[in-house]
Amino acid sequence: MSRRSILRAAGASTLAAPLAGGLLTACSTKSTPSAKPNTTVTVTSYGGSYNDQLTKTLLKPFEKKSGVRSSLLANTSLAGLKAQVQSGDVQWDLVELTAPEYLQALDEGLLEKLDYGIINDKGLPSYAKADYGIKYLSFLFVMAWDQKHIPDAQAPKNWEQFLDQGRYKGKRSVYAQLSDSSILEAARLASGVPFDKVYPLDVDAALNYLAQHPGRDKLIYHTANQEPIQQLTSGEVALSTSFNNRISAARKDGARLNFTARNSVVAGDYFVVPKGARNKEAAFRLLDFMSNDAAAGADFIQTTNLTLANTAALAKLPSAVADSLPTSPKLAHSILVRDDAWWAKNLKATEQRFKLWQAGS
Structure with a gap:
């Protein structure tokens, strides 16, 4: 949340285009690959009820499906990610960053390149995919x-x-x-x-x-x-x-x-994998699940009222929910894309x- 050059080329315009075009309906049928037993992926986010929702709708279903456990922390920050990477002692595997923080991390070479052999990108809207992170949610x-x-x-x-x-x-x-x-x-x-x-x-x-x-x-x-x-x-x-x-x-x-x-x-947040992450493959598998599992994704969206970058999930939403999200065509001409x-x-x-x-x- 280098990749800065990618987003600068795409920038807000790449987000604006799919938003103006409404909901994307592409769907991926790829299942989340199995992982090594007893693997734990350490995720860091913003805490509070949001972490509870993230655990209930995405992390627990991912564990049930893949066998990969998640340890969810509430102290995410660009400063923390940078300190870990520079010290060579990387404790986090998947980190949530704001979009400006993501671009700074990209520019400073702090991120692992994502493996789209593990992450099926068919589930991702075009604005969400980049080489070093996924703009996994959008909010108003x-x-x-x-x-x-x-x-x-x-x-x-x-x-x-x-x-x-x-x-x-x-x-x-x-x-x-x-x-x-x-x-x-x-x-x-x-x-x-x-x-x-x-x-x-x-x-x-x-x-x-x-x-x-x-x-x-x-x-x-x-x-x-x-x-x-x-x-x-x-x-x-x-x-x-x-x-x-x-x-x-x-x-x-x-x-x-x-x-x-x-x-x-x-605006939106990215999930990124710090350079040198110990469980980066498990982090990639979690990103694949978030981007492609329709049921879990729809549950996340309806629980949080946040827009998940998961086209299969977006296609499953009732209109009352879909119309309130940034991807709604009804809002396309009355919202500003950061x-x-x-x-x-x-x-x-x-x-x-x-x-x-x-x-x-």
């Missing part, structure tokens, strides 16, 4: 609200309304981690910039807009995915940025929250600029 960065304070009929329909202090008097919570957050893109959209003109991102213009709408003092920040749910349900804020799967999970648990998929920003290559090149400088802006500089 959305505007969310507390229905107790903002009824759906009065909820924001676009980012201009979301950030309009005259329309909504309270504070907004926004995600502070720019490797995932699309608040700067949201500010550009709010100022009237069309989707196809957002990149290259004018960071100063975005920050200037936020300084006026809703105002620097009207923003609070969250750094973990569960924080906006807590902030919304506690009444601390009535509006927050979030991810579609987090709001959907909270609604299933009874929270009176909602979001709109329109005018959201599509430019991973731009962020990989500009992430560090933009993070520094954002922190200075937050501090009032």
